[in-house]
Amino acid sequence: MxxxxxxxxGAGLSLGILGVLLVVLGNPTNSGICVxxxxxxxxxxxxxxxxxxxxxxxxxxIGFVLGALVMALGGREFRxxxxxxxxxxxxxxxxxxxxxxxxxxxxxxxxxxxxxxxxSTLAGLVGLVAGVWLGIKGLAQGVxxxxxxxxxxxxxxWVPLSFxxxxxxxxxxxxxxxxxxxxxxxxxxPVLWALGIxxxxxALAQRSRFCITGSIRDSxxxxxxxxxxxxxxAFILGGxxxxxxxxxxxxxxxxxxxxxxxxxxxxxxMLLVGLIAVLIGGCPFRxxxxxxxGDADAGLVVLGMLLGGGLVQSWQIAATSAGVSLYxxxxxLTGLIFVLVxxxxxxxxxxx
Amino acid sequence: xxxxxxxxxFVLLLLTLAACQIEGTRPKMRIGYMNCNSEPETLKRxxxxxxxxxxxxxxxxxxxxxxxxxxxxxxxxxxFEFTHTNSLxxxxxxxxxxxxxxxxxxxxxxxxxxxxxxxxRRDSPIKSIDDLRGKRMIFGPQLAPSGFLTSYDLLLSRGxxxxxxxxxxxxPAGSFKHEKVIYxxxxxxxxxxxxxxxxxxxxxxxxxxxxxxxRVLAESPIVPYCTFGAxxxxxxxxxxxxxxxxxxxxxxxLVEFNGEKIKVMASAWVDGYxxxxxxxxxxxxxxxxxxxxxxxxxx
Amino acid sequence: MLPIDGFQKLIGLAIAVCLxxxxxxxxxxxxxxxxxxxxxKTLERQLRDQARAAYLERIYxxxxxxxxxxxxxxxxxxxxxxxxxxxxxxxxxxxxxxxLMERQVPRQAIEHFYNAVRLDGDFVDRKSARNRxxxxxxxxxxxxxxxxxxxxQNPEPGAEQQVKQLYYLQSRLAGGCE
Numbered sequence: 081m082x083x084x085x086x087x088x089x090g091a092g093l094s095l096g097i098l099g100v101l102l103v104v105l106g107n108p109t110n111s112g113i114c115v116x117x118x119x120x121x122x123x124x125x126x127x128x129x130x131x132x133x134x135x136x137x138x139x140x141x142i143g144f145v146l147g148a149l150v151m152a153l154g155g156r157e158f159r160x161x162x163x164x165x166x167x168x169x170x171x172x173x174x175x176x177x178x179x180x181x182x183x184x185x186x187x188x189x190x191x192x193x194x195x196x197x198x199x200s201t202l203a204g205l206v207g208l209v210a211g212v213w214l215g216i217k218g219l220a221q222g223v224x225x226x227x228x229x230x231x232x233x234x235x236x237x238w239v240p241l242s243f244x245x246x247x248x249x250x251x252x253x254x255x256x257x258x259x260x261x262x263x264x265x266x267x268x269x270p271v272l273w274a275l276g277i278x279x280x281x282x283a284l285a286q287r288s289r290f291c292i293t294g295s296i297r298d299s300x301x302x303x304x305x306x307x308x309x310x311x312x313x314a315f316i317l318g319g320x321x322x323x324x325x326x327x328x329x330x331x332x333x334x335x336x337x338x339x340x341x342x343x344x345x346x347x348x349x350m351l352l353v354g355l356i357a358v359l360i361g362g363c364p365f366r367x368x369x370x371x372x373x374g375d376a377d378a379g380l381v382v383l384g385m386l387l388g389g390g391l392v393q394s395w396q397i398a399a400t401s402a403g404v405s406l407y408x409x410x411x412x413l414t415g416l417i418f419v420l421v422x423x424x425x426x427x428x429x430x431x432x
Numbered sequence: 433x434x435x436x437x438x439x440x441x442f443v444l445l446l447l448t449l450a451a452c453q454i455e456g457t458r459p460k461m462r463i464g465y466m467n468c469n470s471e472p473e474t475l476k477r478x479x480x481x482x483x484x485x486x487x488x489x490x491x492x493x494x495x496x497x498x499x500x501x502x503x504x505x506x507x508x509x510x511x512f513e514f515t516h517t518n519s520l521x522x523x524x525x526x527x528x529x530x531x532x533x534x535x536x537x538x539x540x541x542x543x544x545x546x547x548x549x550x551x552x553r554r555d556s557p558i559k560s561i562d563d564l565r566g567k568r569m570i571f572g573p574q575l576a577p578s579g580f581l582t583s584y585d586l587l588l589s590r591g592x593x594x595x596x597x598x599x600x601x602x603x604p605a606g607s608f609k610h611e612k613v614i615y616x617x618x619x620x621x622x623x624x625x626x627x628x629x630x631x632x633x634x635x636x637x638x639x640x641x642x643x644x645x646x647r648v649l650a651e652s653p654i655v656p657y658c659t660f661g662a663x664x665x666x667x668x669x670x671x672x673x674x675x676x677x678x679x680x681x682x683x684x685x686l687v688e689f690n691g692e693k694i695k696v697m698a699s700a701w702v703d704g705y706x707x708x709x710x711x712x713x714x715x716x717x718x719x720x721x722x723x724x725x726x727x728x729x730x731x
Numbered sequence: 732m733l734p735i736d737g738f739q740k741l742i743g744l745a746i747a748v749c750l751x752x753x754x755x756x757x758x759x760x761x762x763x764x765x766x767x768x769x770x771x772k773t774l775e776r777q778l779r780d781q782a783r784a785a786y787l788e789r790i791y792x793x794x795x796x797x798x799x800x801x802x803x804x805x806x807x808x809x810x811x812x813x814x815x816x817x818x819x820x821x822x823x824x825x826x827x828x829x830x831l832m833e834r835q836v837p838r839q840a841i842e843h844f845y846n847a848v849r850l851d852g853d854f855v856d857r858k859s860a861r862n863r864x865x866x867x868x869x870x871x872x873x874x875x876x877x878x879x880x881x882x883x884q885n886p887e888p889g890a891e892q893q894v895k896q897l898y899y900l901q902s903r904l905a906g907g908c909e
Contacts, residue, residue, distance in 0.1 A: 109906035117908045132776065133852055133909070184908065255771040261780065262859055263852055264908040330905075334898045335871075338907020341898075400909050401902035402849060538889070541807065541831070543839050549804050629804065636811040643805070643812040651804035654836060679887040706889040 084288070085307040091281075091288035092311035096318025098277050099192055102140070104326050105269035109337040110196045113140060113281075114189035115364040116180030119389035120398070121265050122246075125258050128390025133263020139250050139271050141368065143278015145243040145382075148286035148372025150279070155287065160236030162376030164226040168422060169377050172356045173384020174391065175415035176364055179352035181392035182345055182399050182408045183207075184338055187292040187353060187363045193339065195319040197331030200339045200346070207347035211354020212296045218359065222428040225359060228377045236374030239382055243372075250275070264338075286373055290315075291366035293357035338401065345404040345412065352415045359419065458486075462494045464503065464512035466521060466658075469607035471497040478516070480699040484687040488677035489670060500575050504528065507663075514674065515661040519716055520577045520725070522659040526710070527727040530664040532671060535678040535705040536712075537658040540630040544706050545654035547629045548572075548582040551617055551646045558623060561590045561649055567623035569594065569601045570616045572609050575726075576628070577716060579610055582652035583626030585719040590650070611635065618645055630657075655716040656708055678705040784861070787822050794826055803834050821851030825863065837874055838893070844870060845896035848903050855903045864904060871901050 081089075095113070102112035111117050124135030152158040180186045183204045185193060190208065194201045249257055250271060260266050268274065284290070290311045298306035323329045334341065357363045362370060362378070364385060370378030392398040397411045463482060467474045474497040482495040496512050503521055506512070507529055514534075515525060525531035536544040552558045558567065564587075572579020580603070587594050594601055602622070604612035610631040617625040618641065629651065635641045660678060662671045681704060686693045697704065721728040735743075790813065797806035810827050817823060828843035844867060853859040855867060875897045882890040903909065 108908050111908050114908065120908075127772075132780075255773075257772070258776070259773045261773070261777055262856055264906075266856075266858060267906075335901030335905060336907075337902060337905035338909055339902055400849075401907070402899050541827070541839060542836060545836070545839070632808055633811050636808055637815060639815065643808040646805075646808070648802065648804040648808070651834075679885075679889065682888065704889055707885045707887060 081310075082307070085310060087284075088288040088290055088307045088311035089314040091284040091290040092313070092315035093318040094284055095188070095281055095290070096195075096315040096320075097322045098281060099188065100195075100319055100322035100326060100328065102269050102274065102277060103328060105273050106267055107269050107274075108264045108267045109328070110193045110198060111185070111189055111264075111338065112192055113365075114185050114192070115141070115144075115368065115385075116177050116186040116389070117189065117264075119177060119364070119385050120181065120393055121389075123386050123389030124260070124265065124393065125249075126386075127256070127258060128386065129393035131263075131393045133260055134265050134393060135258040135260045136265035136268060137246060137250055137253075137257060137259075138268070139275035140269075140278035140281075142243050142247050142250060143275045143280075144282040144285070144365065144368045145240055145372040146247060147279035147282020147284075148369040149240045149243075149282075151283035151286040152373035157286070158236070158374045160231045160234050160374045160376065161228045162231050162235055162379070164228040164377050165426070166377065166380050168225060169360055169380045170384040170387075171418060172360050173367070173381035173386075174388035175411075175418060176353050176356050176367075176381070177385050177388030177392055178397055178408075178411045178415050179349040179356070180364065181388075181397055182349035182404055182412050183353070184340065184399050186365065187350070187357075188365055190350065191292070191316060192319060192323075193336070195316065195323045195329070196336075197323075197329045198336040198339055199331065199333040200336055200341050203343040203346040204350040207350035208293070208354040209296055209300075210347070211351040211356075212293055212358050213300060213354075214351070215355045215358025216297060216300060218355075218423045223359065223423045223426055224428050225422075225426055228375060231376065235376045236379065239371045239376070239379030240374070247275075282369060282372060285365065285369045291357075291362045291369075293354055293363040294366060296354070297358055340399055340401055340403045342399070342404045345399070345409060348412050348416070349399075349404075352412055352419065355416075355419050359423070458490055458492045460492045460494065461514065462496045462512035463514040463516060464496045464498045464507060466503055466515075466517040467497050467499050469609075473607075478700055480687050480689040480694040480696050481702075483689045484681075484685065484696045485674060485677055487687060489673045491670070500573060507531075513663045513666050515659075517659060517661070518575070518577055519656040519659050519713060520575055520581060520720065522656075522661055523713060523717060523720065524727040525661060531661040532664055532666070533708070533710050533713075534660040534662055534671060534675045536656050536708045537660070537705055538703040539657060539701065540633050540703070542629070542654050542657070543703070544657055544708060546578045546657045547652045547654045548578040548586070549627050549629050549632060549651045550583055550586065550624055550649045551614070551627050551632070552624045552649060553617055553620065554645055554647055556623065556647065558649070561587065561592050564592065564624055564649075565597050566599045569598050569624045569626070570613050570622040571601055571603050571626045572613050572628065573603060576610070577655050577719075578628035578630065578652075579613070580626060581716070581719055581723055581725055582655060584723050584725075586650055586652040588722055611640075614641065614646075624649065653715060655719070656713055660705070675707070679707060681705060787820070790817065791822060791826060798826075798830065798833075803830050806830055807834075819850060821847045821849075821854065822861075824850060825854055829866075832870070837870065838878075841870070841874060841878075841893055841896050845899060848900060852903070852909060855900075867900055868904055871897055871904065875901070 099112040103109060118138035118141045121134050121136045121138050122141055123129055124131055125137040187208055190201050190204050194205065295308040295312035299309040360381060367378045367381040371382045395407055396405050397408045399408050465474050465478050475495060478495055482493050486493045498506055503517060504524055507515060507525055515531060522531065538544045558564060571583065574580045584594060610628050613625040614627050614631065614635060616622045636643055681697055683697050685696045687696050724730060794806050794809045797809060807830050810823055814823055824843045825847035828840040828847060831840035831843065848854050853861045854863045856862050857864050878893045878897055882894050
């Protein structure tokens, strides 16, 4: 196992263990780390939606970006780059959150829920793998959004700088910042713990390039030789052992926390996420990390995610334990149409 | 190739025609619907439901409105095969005519159950059942479980014999008897009334009365609400199809009726149907026995 | 390194002025605050929530009094009246469910508890003063096996819906992001 391989496994293991520990420290059940839930909470705190139960600027999110930034700067890997289909990436960010909101969780949370015994995630897992597979097929058929290129002028700095501002908001909360006094947003690990864990995981993820959908993608392409696959395995093992050790493993299909049993829409929601993730180069977590290391395209995805976080709450797109709303279903299908149309429009053979 | 295609299309057409039964050529049967208030109301209320049942079962059902007091006699005379009655009539028909239970109607907060409340006006000096001694009370129709039997039994269970303890009791004439009971108390014509809890709920919901207008001295135990039944000679497969058609109704179910698309449940004023066991009616049976009411009356 | 021209100097100066202005604002902000009205949205929200809770307590007071006096039927009628004025109100649904439980008709209570929690998640939030976590847990524990048995015996939409409603309550009681 190469040094990089060990690093990937270390990142995965840390993500698994610390993600479950964040629940012990106070984060919502089965949501120790959930990028989409955290984005929705943070969007609410910034006033992008008015759900009074989902407004809290999650320090973990800020930690991911800034941890990646610090590690990238330290490792001389910070590069301002971008310019690849920016508008498309903004909307991709929106639709990734749509897919996550309809499933109720990002790919990381999908695994945390599964590792806590929530069998209703299986449909989502199948959807995620199917979406990644479709994305790979698309890439093989010549779908190409265009590569990002080095950019002068420090365009890749703005999103990380914005997160520095958000860090300021966390440490010195201004009066206009909304903070829920009830609901799941009040369930949070202590600020410094959340921030510290976020920074650590952000740094590790930047160094190792760890990504959930990337792991699935590489496994499908390279089989057991893929280092990211071992990272995923380490993540699963770390999460499972910690889940068992902390008594959070409650196997079952029905009545799981923050879960619905709409099999079709769990599948489609995660299919959308997996498909977009492959085409734009990473799951929601990976986009945060890339934004931290200067990728302005990923930065636009992150902005799209924040916008999506506001929309899914305001427009009642987000699913609940009662199931998926009509608006959620429409949004997922719209997202799939968006992605599929762009797959057609961005085929190399078409433009050749 | 062309011949094969034509043959296939012809066979498909034949099969389609065989599957469709043109309305009017289907078997005919009748459903007797107990009149709650009047024949025109029954026809209007259950017309769409009747059309829906015809569509789902492939039987042309005729809607037969029947007055409560005539129901048993007309059923015995074979005038209809299916019944829609209150739960007391179901008990009578079951005991005397071996009626088969199909489904029970859901309406109001108690779902497939109902109850009655003994009410007085808010400013009445009557505070308890005992205070009803020597007073005037109004009941609903005698064969209505929530209009008469449940309240009558409630009084008996509290050691109060309405036949001896009340100075007078009456049952309103004409239609809308339940509403008349409630208004009779409201306007002071009677000291107390036996009001179906469902009617109180609906009238308050419509704003016809206010909860502040009345006090409830006591509420009866719950009993099953209106019930669909079938003659025991009806083909069990058809009876099951009929039952399934009822219990699978949703608020969005539509039927073409009189040139319009009608929401079946809303038109019939129901919240749905569910399957109860005959043993769920045992409570009502016990009340009928205690109150010496049909089908257990002893002369 | 490229020579700095006049345009760059001008822009640089403008940036410096803006930065100084920003710094000045931040440094004088504590002093200036008493001269301006600043918005504390969280405090405003808390006041609104408290006012709403007090208002709801007041309008449902008659129901609570009737309930304390054991007048369940009257309390239910009073709730019917209030539902006309305040439809889709979580507390009304919750009280209806609780009264039906006291009336010993738990099957009919389930839908009301389901509606109550859907309308207002505070009832399953342990941190909330209005939480009914223990009571709802008991309801689910007692009713779910019976509902599953009813569904097994009569697999019809009504029975299935009740099971779904109980599973929803179970899921909300277990926690999660909602």
